[in-house]
Amino acid sequence: MEKTQKLKLIWDFKGPAANKTAQHHEIHLKEYITLEKLSLSITGFQDINDMHSIAYMVVMSSEMKAVRDALKPHRGQLYQE
Template identity: 65%
Template sequence: MRQLKLIWDFRGPDALKIAQHHEIHLKEFIALQDTNLNITGYQELSPMHSIAFMVVDEIEMKPIRDALKPHRGELYIE
C-alpha cells in the first residue's frame, strides 16, 4: 500500500519552533483518530523555512487531508 507524506510549510524566523509545535498537534490527532500509522516529524529546510509532516496510508488520506488541511503532499519513500 502506498504511503503519502502530508506537509505543512512554515516560513520566517520562528519557522522551526512552529513546525516543532505543529508536530505535537499531529501526534495528538493520531492518538484521537486511531490511524494506522504514527510517523510524524519536522525538518528545517533553511533558516527561514521549516516543515512539519505526517505519513498516512493512501486510503486514509482524504479524510485526514480534509480535517487537517496540509499545504501539500508527496509520495513517502522510507
C-alpha cells in the first residue's frame, strides 16, 4: 500500500438513534484529528437508511494503523475523492 493513499475509516451505527449518534461521533473524530495533529481533516456522517448511519474520517495510509488501534473503526475502504 502506498504511503500517500487515503483511507476512509468507517463506524456503523444502527437503530432509531443512528443518525444522531453518527453526528455526535463525528464531533469526537474532529477532536481526535486536532489532538493528534493528523495530516487530513476530512470527516463526515451519512445516512444509509433510516435505521443505519455512518460516521467516517479519512486518513493517510501511513497514519492508519495508529488511528485504527486507538479508535477501532468497524471497517475501512480506499477513499475516492
